[in-house]
Amino acid sequence: MSVLRLENVSRWYGNVVAVNGISMTIGPGVTGLLGPNGAGKSTLIHMMGGFLAPSSGTVELDGAPVWGNPDVYRSLGLVPERETAYDFLTGWQFVHAMAKLHKLPDPAAAARRAIALVEMEHAQERAIGTYSKGMKQRIKMASALVHDPPVLLLDEPFNGMDPRQRLQLMDLIRAMAAEGRTILFSSHILEEVERLAGHIEVVVAGRHAASGDFRAIRRLMTDRPHRFLVRSSDDRRLAAAIISDGSSRGVHLTDQGLEVEAVDFQRFTWLLPRVARDAGVRLLEVSPSDESLESVFSYLVAQ
Structure with missing residues:
Protein backbone atom coordinates (compact mmCIF):
# COMPACT_ATOMS: atom_id res chain seq x y z
CA MET A 1 0.00 0.00 0.00
CA PHE A 214 -17.35 15.86 0.25
CA ARG A 215 -20.58 15.11 2.17
CA ALA A 216 -18.74 15.42 5.48
CA ILE A 217 -17.11 18.64 4.23
CA ARG A 218 -20.56 20.04 3.40
CA ARG A 219 -21.86 19.34 6.91
CA LEU A 220 -18.93 21.18 8.42
CA MET A 221 -19.87 24.34 6.52
CA THR A 222 -21.92 25.75 9.38
CA ASP A 223 -21.91 29.23 7.84
CA ARG A 224 -24.00 27.99 4.91
CA PRO A 225 -27.68 26.98 5.27
CA HIS A 226 -28.40 23.35 4.38
CA ARG A 227 -31.07 22.83 1.74
CA PHE A 228 -33.49 19.91 1.83
CA LEU A 229 -36.30 18.68 -0.39
CA VAL A 230 -39.17 17.44 1.78
CA ARG A 231 -42.26 15.62 0.49
CA SER A 232 -45.14 14.83 2.81
CA SER A 233 -48.84 13.95 2.97
CA ASP A 234 -49.67 17.65 3.45
CA ASP A 235 -46.91 20.01 2.35
CA ARG A 236 -48.81 23.20 3.23
CA ARG A 237 -49.53 22.13 6.79
CA LEU A 238 -45.97 20.92 7.25
CA ALA A 239 -44.58 24.22 5.87
CA ALA A 240 -46.62 26.19 8.41
CA ALA A 241 -45.41 23.94 11.23
CA ILE A 242 -41.75 24.26 10.19
CA ILE A 243 -42.00 28.05 9.95
CA SER A 244 -43.64 28.36 13.38
CA ASP A 245 -41.07 26.00 14.92
CA GLY A 246 -38.17 28.22 13.87
CA SER A 247 -35.86 25.33 12.93
CA SER A 248 -35.28 26.67 9.42
CA ARG A 249 -34.34 29.93 7.74
CA GLY A 250 -36.74 29.60 4.85
CA VAL A 251 -39.44 27.30 3.44
CA HIS A 252 -40.63 27.35 -0.18
CA LEU A 253 -43.56 25.37 -1.55
CA THR A 254 -42.83 23.90 -5.00
CA ASP A 255 -44.40 21.33 -7.33
CA GLN A 256 -41.81 18.79 -6.14
CA GLY A 257 -42.39 19.43 -2.42
CA LEU A 258 -40.95 21.77 0.18
CA GLU A 259 -37.55 23.37 -0.27
CA VAL A 260 -36.26 24.02 3.23
CA GLU A 261 -33.17 26.02 4.24
CA ALA A 262 -31.97 24.80 7.62
CA VAL A 263 -29.28 26.71 9.48
CA ASP A 264 -28.32 23.78 11.73
CA PHE A 265 -28.12 20.43 9.91
CA GLN A 266 -28.23 18.20 13.00
CA ARG A 267 -30.93 20.19 14.79
CA PHE A 268 -33.18 20.22 11.73
CA THR A 269 -32.86 16.48 11.06
CA TRP A 270 -33.66 15.80 14.72
CA LEU A 271 -36.61 18.21 14.90
CA LEU A 272 -38.31 17.53 11.55
CA PRO A 273 -39.87 14.13 12.46
CA ARG A 274 -41.20 15.62 15.70
CA VAL A 275 -42.65 18.69 13.98
CA ALA A 276 -44.35 16.47 11.38
CA ARG A 277 -45.77 14.17 14.06
CA ASP A 278 -47.15 17.04 16.10
CA ALA A 279 -48.77 18.51 12.96
CA GLY A 280 -50.30 15.16 12.02
CA VAL A 281 -48.35 15.01 8.75
CA ARG A 282 -46.66 11.90 7.33
CA LEU A 283 -43.17 12.38 5.85
CA LEU A 284 -42.70 10.73 2.45
CA GLU A 285 -39.19 11.91 1.51
CA VAL A 286 -36.42 13.98 3.05
CA SER A 287 -33.31 14.45 0.91
CA PRO A 288 -30.45 16.98 0.95
CA SER A 289 -30.52 19.09 -2.21
CA ASP A 290 -27.11 20.73 -1.87
CA GLU A 291 -24.86 17.87 -0.79
CA SER A 292 -23.71 17.15 -4.32
CA LEU A 293 -20.04 17.61 -5.10
CA GLU A 294 -21.00 20.49 -7.41
CA SER A 295 -22.62 22.34 -4.50
CA VAL A 296 -19.72 21.71 -2.15
CA PHE A 297 -17.19 22.80 -4.77
CA SER A 298 -19.11 26.00 -5.56
CA TYR A 299 -19.26 26.87 -1.86
CA LEU A 300 -15.52 26.26 -1.39
CA VAL A 301 -14.54 28.30 -4.43
CA ALA A 302 -16.78 31.18 -3.36
CA GLN A 303 -15.30 31.40 0.15
Whole structure:
Protein backbone atom coordinates (compact mmCIF):
# COMPACT_ATOMS: atom_id res chain seq x y z
CA MET A 1 0.00 0.00 0.00
CA SER A 2 1.78 3.13 -1.21
CA VAL A 3 1.28 6.60 0.27
CA LEU A 4 2.18 10.02 -1.16
CA ARG A 5 2.82 12.77 1.39
CA LEU A 6 3.17 16.48 0.76
CA GLU A 7 4.44 18.57 3.64
CA ASN A 8 4.13 22.37 3.44
CA VAL A 9 4.82 22.33 -0.30
CA SER A 10 5.12 25.55 -2.27
CA ARG A 11 6.11 26.29 -5.83
CA TRP A 12 6.72 29.70 -7.30
CA TYR A 13 7.85 31.06 -10.65
CA GLY A 14 9.62 34.34 -10.07
CA ASN A 15 7.06 36.49 -8.26
CA VAL A 16 4.15 34.20 -9.15
CA VAL A 17 3.10 31.69 -6.45
CA ALA A 18 1.46 28.65 -8.07
CA VAL A 19 1.18 26.49 -4.92
CA ASN A 20 1.40 27.86 -1.40
CA GLY A 21 2.12 25.76 1.71
CA ILE A 22 0.07 22.67 0.85
CA SER A 23 0.13 19.55 3.04
CA MET A 24 -1.86 16.43 2.15
CA THR A 25 -1.66 12.64 2.28
CA ILE A 26 -2.81 10.51 -0.66
CA GLY A 27 -3.38 6.88 0.29
CA PRO A 28 -4.86 3.76 -1.35
CA GLY A 29 -8.12 4.21 -3.21
CA VAL A 30 -9.30 6.98 -5.52
CA THR A 31 -8.69 10.61 -4.59
CA GLY A 32 -10.12 13.45 -6.66
CA LEU A 33 -8.07 16.63 -6.97
CA LEU A 34 -10.33 19.63 -7.55
CA GLY A 35 -9.85 23.33 -8.12
CA PRO A 36 -10.70 26.12 -10.56
CA ASN A 37 -8.52 26.65 -13.62
CA GLY A 38 -5.17 28.02 -12.51
CA ALA A 39 -5.58 26.75 -8.94
CA GLY A 40 -2.32 24.75 -9.08
CA LYS A 41 -3.62 21.21 -9.73
CA SER A 42 -1.22 20.38 -12.57
CA THR A 43 1.69 21.91 -10.67
CA LEU A 44 0.90 19.66 -7.71
CA ILE A 45 0.66 16.56 -9.91
CA HIS A 46 3.99 17.37 -11.60
CA MET A 47 5.65 17.72 -8.18
CA MET A 48 4.11 14.43 -7.03
CA GLY A 49 5.38 12.82 -10.22
CA GLY A 50 8.93 14.12 -9.76
CA PHE A 51 8.89 16.32 -12.85
CA LEU A 52 8.95 19.57 -10.92
CA ALA A 53 10.95 20.45 -7.81
CA PRO A 54 9.14 22.08 -4.88
CA SER A 55 10.43 25.57 -4.15
CA SER A 56 9.97 24.65 -0.48
CA GLY A 57 8.57 21.71 1.45
CA THR A 58 8.80 17.99 0.69
CA VAL A 59 7.02 15.45 -1.52
CA GLU A 60 7.59 11.82 -0.50
CA LEU A 61 6.44 8.44 -1.73
CA ASP A 62 6.53 5.81 1.01
CA GLY A 63 8.99 7.95 2.94
CA ALA A 64 11.41 8.53 0.04
CA PRO A 65 11.75 11.93 -1.66
CA VAL A 66 10.22 12.06 -5.12
CA TRP A 67 12.34 14.86 -6.60
CA GLY A 68 15.74 13.71 -7.88
CA ASN A 69 15.00 10.07 -7.10
CA PRO A 70 14.67 7.97 -10.29
CA ASP A 71 13.83 4.85 -8.26
CA VAL A 72 10.34 6.21 -7.55
CA TYR A 73 9.40 5.74 -11.21
CA ARG A 74 9.21 2.00 -10.59
CA SER A 75 6.17 2.80 -8.44
CA LEU A 76 4.66 5.76 -10.28
CA GLY A 77 2.54 6.02 -13.40
CA LEU A 78 1.69 9.48 -14.74
CA VAL A 79 -0.86 10.60 -17.33
CA PRO A 80 -0.21 14.33 -17.92
CA GLU A 81 -2.89 16.59 -19.34
CA ARG A 82 -0.75 17.80 -22.25
CA GLU A 83 0.27 15.50 -25.09
CA THR A 84 3.48 13.59 -24.45
CA ALA A 85 3.75 11.13 -27.34
CA TYR A 86 5.43 11.61 -30.73
CA ASP A 87 2.80 11.68 -33.45
CA PHE A 88 4.91 9.60 -35.86
CA LEU A 89 5.03 6.63 -33.47
CA THR A 90 2.34 4.00 -33.52
CA GLY A 91 0.50 3.28 -30.29
CA TRP A 92 2.36 -0.02 -30.03
CA GLN A 93 5.77 1.58 -30.55
CA PHE A 94 5.08 4.21 -27.89
CA VAL A 95 3.92 1.79 -25.18
CA HIS A 96 6.60 -0.77 -26.09
CA ALA A 97 9.26 1.95 -25.81
CA MET A 98 7.98 2.81 -22.31
CA ALA A 99 8.22 -0.85 -21.33
CA LYS A 100 11.83 -0.99 -22.55
CA LEU A 101 12.71 2.22 -20.71
CA HIS A 102 11.47 0.58 -17.51
CA LYS A 103 13.76 -2.38 -18.32
CA LEU A 104 10.94 -4.88 -17.91
CA PRO A 105 11.90 -8.53 -18.42
CA ASP A 106 9.39 -8.99 -21.27
CA PRO A 107 8.61 -5.54 -22.74
CA ALA A 108 6.43 -6.87 -25.54
CA ALA A 109 4.20 -8.84 -23.18
CA ALA A 110 3.90 -5.84 -20.85
CA ALA A 111 2.97 -3.56 -23.76
CA ARG A 112 0.34 -6.00 -25.00
CA ARG A 113 -1.19 -6.25 -21.51
CA ALA A 114 -1.30 -2.46 -21.02
CA ILE A 115 -2.81 -1.79 -24.45
CA ALA A 116 -5.47 -4.45 -23.83
CA LEU A 117 -6.35 -2.87 -20.48
CA VAL A 118 -7.36 0.36 -22.23
CA GLU A 119 -8.96 -1.48 -25.18
CA MET A 120 -6.68 -0.01 -27.84
CA GLU A 121 -5.61 -3.18 -29.65
CA HIS A 122 -7.63 -2.21 -32.73
CA ALA A 123 -5.58 0.99 -33.22
CA GLN A 124 -2.17 0.00 -31.90
CA GLU A 125 -0.57 -0.13 -35.36
CA ARG A 126 -1.79 3.32 -36.33
CA ALA A 127 0.31 6.47 -35.92
CA ILE A 128 -0.62 8.42 -32.79
CA GLY A 129 -0.97 11.53 -34.96
CA THR A 130 -4.10 9.96 -36.48
CA TYR A 131 -5.71 9.35 -33.07
CA SER A 132 -8.62 11.30 -31.66
CA LYS A 133 -8.14 13.14 -28.36
CA GLY A 134 -9.83 10.31 -26.46
CA MET A 135 -7.62 7.67 -28.12
CA LYS A 136 -4.51 9.67 -27.22
CA GLN A 137 -5.66 9.75 -23.63
CA ARG A 138 -6.09 5.97 -23.61
CA ILE A 139 -2.68 5.27 -25.13
CA LYS A 140 -1.09 7.60 -22.55
CA MET A 141 -2.92 5.58 -19.91
CA ALA A 142 -1.45 2.39 -21.36
CA SER A 143 2.05 3.86 -21.17
CA ALA A 144 1.47 4.75 -17.51
CA LEU A 145 0.26 1.22 -16.71
CA VAL A 146 2.91 -0.72 -18.62
CA HIS A 147 5.08 -1.37 -15.54
CA ASP A 148 2.06 -2.11 -13.31
CA PRO A 149 2.71 0.73 -10.82
CA PRO A 150 1.03 0.89 -7.39
CA VAL A 151 0.57 4.69 -7.72
CA LEU A 152 -1.19 6.49 -10.58
CA LEU A 153 -1.33 10.26 -11.12
CA LEU A 154 -3.92 11.20 -13.74
CA ASP A 155 -4.31 14.80 -14.90
CA GLU A 156 -7.68 15.21 -16.66
CA PRO A 157 -7.63 11.59 -17.89
CA PHE A 158 -11.14 11.69 -19.39
CA ASN A 159 -10.54 14.62 -21.75
CA GLY A 160 -11.91 13.97 -25.21
CA MET A 161 -13.34 10.53 -24.45
CA ASP A 162 -16.76 9.50 -25.69
CA PRO A 163 -19.27 8.13 -23.12
CA ARG A 164 -18.35 4.49 -23.71
CA GLN A 165 -14.62 5.16 -23.38
CA ARG A 166 -15.25 7.19 -20.22
CA LEU A 167 -17.25 4.38 -18.61
CA GLN A 168 -14.59 1.83 -19.54
CA LEU A 169 -11.84 3.92 -17.96
CA MET A 170 -13.96 4.51 -14.84
CA ASP A 171 -14.41 0.75 -14.46
CA LEU A 172 -10.66 0.25 -14.89
CA ILE A 173 -9.84 2.88 -12.24
CA ARG A 174 -12.32 1.30 -9.81
CA ALA A 175 -10.82 -2.13 -10.38
CA MET A 176 -7.29 -0.88 -9.78
CA ALA A 177 -8.38 0.93 -6.61
CA ALA A 178 -9.96 -2.29 -5.38
CA GLU A 179 -6.55 -3.94 -5.79
CA GLY A 180 -5.16 -1.44 -3.27
CA ARG A 181 -3.53 1.03 -5.64
CA THR A 182 -3.19 4.72 -4.85
CA ILE A 183 -4.88 6.78 -7.56
CA LEU A 184 -5.07 10.56 -7.74
CA PHE A 185 -6.92 12.19 -10.61
CA SER A 186 -7.98 15.69 -11.48
CA SER A 187 -11.05 16.47 -13.53
CA HIS A 188 -13.08 19.56 -14.37
CA ILE A 189 -16.18 17.34 -14.74
CA LEU A 190 -17.47 17.09 -11.18
CA GLU A 191 -19.82 14.20 -11.97
CA GLU A 192 -16.78 12.03 -12.77
CA VAL A 193 -15.16 12.85 -9.45
CA GLU A 194 -18.40 12.29 -7.55
CA ARG A 195 -18.83 8.85 -9.13
CA LEU A 196 -15.24 7.72 -8.65
CA ALA A 197 -13.56 9.38 -5.70
CA GLY A 198 -14.06 8.31 -2.11
CA HIS A 199 -11.93 11.25 -1.00
CA ILE A 200 -11.34 14.74 -2.41
CA GLU A 201 -8.62 17.33 -2.08
CA VAL A 202 -9.62 20.88 -3.05
CA VAL A 203 -7.14 23.56 -4.06
CA VAL A 204 -8.20 27.18 -4.51
CA ALA A 205 -5.76 29.92 -5.59
CA GLY A 206 -2.78 27.69 -4.81
CA ARG A 207 -3.92 26.93 -1.26
CA HIS A 208 -5.41 23.80 0.29
CA ALA A 209 -9.13 24.52 0.81
CA ALA A 210 -10.58 21.18 1.97
CA SER A 211 -9.87 17.47 2.36
CA GLY A 212 -12.06 14.42 2.96
CA ASP A 213 -15.45 13.04 1.95
CA PHE A 214 -17.35 15.86 0.25
CA ARG A 215 -20.58 15.11 2.17
CA ALA A 216 -18.74 15.42 5.48
CA ILE A 217 -17.11 18.64 4.23
CA ARG A 218 -20.56 20.04 3.40
CA ARG A 219 -21.86 19.34 6.91
CA LEU A 220 -18.93 21.18 8.42
CA MET A 221 -19.87 24.34 6.52
CA THR A 222 -21.92 25.75 9.38
CA ASP A 223 -21.91 29.23 7.84
CA ARG A 224 -24.00 27.99 4.91
CA PRO A 225 -27.68 26.98 5.27
CA HIS A 226 -28.40 23.35 4.38
CA ARG A 227 -31.07 22.83 1.74
CA PHE A 228 -33.49 19.91 1.83
CA LEU A 229 -36.30 18.68 -0.39
CA VAL A 230 -39.17 17.44 1.78
CA ARG A 231 -42.26 15.62 0.49
CA SER A 232 -45.14 14.83 2.81
CA SER A 233 -48.84 13.95 2.97
CA ASP A 234 -49.67 17.65 3.45
CA ASP A 235 -46.91 20.01 2.35
CA ARG A 236 -48.81 23.20 3.23
CA ARG A 237 -49.53 22.13 6.79
CA LEU A 238 -45.97 20.92 7.25
CA ALA A 239 -44.58 24.22 5.87
CA ALA A 240 -46.62 26.19 8.41
CA ALA A 241 -45.41 23.94 11.23
CA ILE A 242 -41.75 24.26 10.19
CA ILE A 243 -42.00 28.05 9.95
CA SER A 244 -43.64 28.36 13.38
CA ASP A 245 -41.07 26.00 14.92
CA GLY A 246 -38.17 28.22 13.87
CA SER A 247 -35.86 25.33 12.93
CA SER A 248 -35.28 26.67 9.42
CA ARG A 249 -34.34 29.93 7.74
CA GLY A 250 -36.74 29.60 4.85
CA VAL A 251 -39.44 27.30 3.44
CA HIS A 252 -40.63 27.35 -0.18
CA LEU A 253 -43.56 25.37 -1.55
CA THR A 254 -42.83 23.90 -5.00
CA ASP A 255 -44.40 21.33 -7.33
CA GLN A 256 -41.81 18.79 -6.14
CA GLY A 257 -42.39 19.43 -2.42
CA LEU A 258 -40.95 21.77 0.18
CA GLU A 259 -37.55 23.37 -0.27
CA VAL A 260 -36.26 24.02 3.23
CA GLU A 261 -33.17 26.02 4.24
CA ALA A 262 -31.97 24.80 7.62
CA VAL A 263 -29.28 26.71 9.48
CA ASP A 264 -28.32 23.78 11.73
CA PHE A 265 -28.12 20.43 9.91
CA GLN A 266 -28.23 18.20 13.00
CA ARG A 267 -30.93 20.19 14.79
CA PHE A 268 -33.18 20.22 11.73
CA THR A 269 -32.86 16.48 11.06
CA TRP A 270 -33.66 15.80 14.72
CA LEU A 271 -36.61 18.21 14.90
CA LEU A 272 -38.31 17.53 11.55
CA PRO A 273 -39.87 14.13 12.46
CA ARG A 274 -41.20 15.62 15.70
CA VAL A 275 -42.65 18.69 13.98
CA ALA A 276 -44.35 16.47 11.38
CA ARG A 277 -45.77 14.17 14.06
CA ASP A 278 -47.15 17.04 16.10
CA ALA A 279 -48.77 18.51 12.96
CA GLY A 280 -50.30 15.16 12.02
CA VAL A 281 -48.35 15.01 8.75
CA ARG A 282 -46.66 11.90 7.33
CA LEU A 283 -43.17 12.38 5.85
CA LEU A 284 -42.70 10.73 2.45
CA GLU A 285 -39.19 11.91 1.51
CA VAL A 286 -36.42 13.98 3.05
CA SER A 287 -33.31 14.45 0.91
CA PRO A 288 -30.45 16.98 0.95
CA SER A 289 -30.52 19.09 -2.21
CA ASP A 290 -27.11 20.73 -1.87
CA GLU A 291 -24.86 17.87 -0.79
CA SER A 292 -23.71 17.15 -4.32
CA LEU A 293 -20.04 17.61 -5.10
CA GLU A 294 -21.00 20.49 -7.41
CA SER A 295 -22.62 22.34 -4.50
CA VAL A 296 -19.72 21.71 -2.15
CA PHE A 297 -17.19 22.80 -4.77
CA SER A 298 -19.11 26.00 -5.56
CA TYR A 299 -19.26 26.87 -1.86
CA LEU A 300 -15.52 26.26 -1.39
CA VAL A 301 -14.54 28.30 -4.43
CA ALA A 302 -16.78 31.18 -3.36
CA GLN A 303 -15.30 31.40 0.15
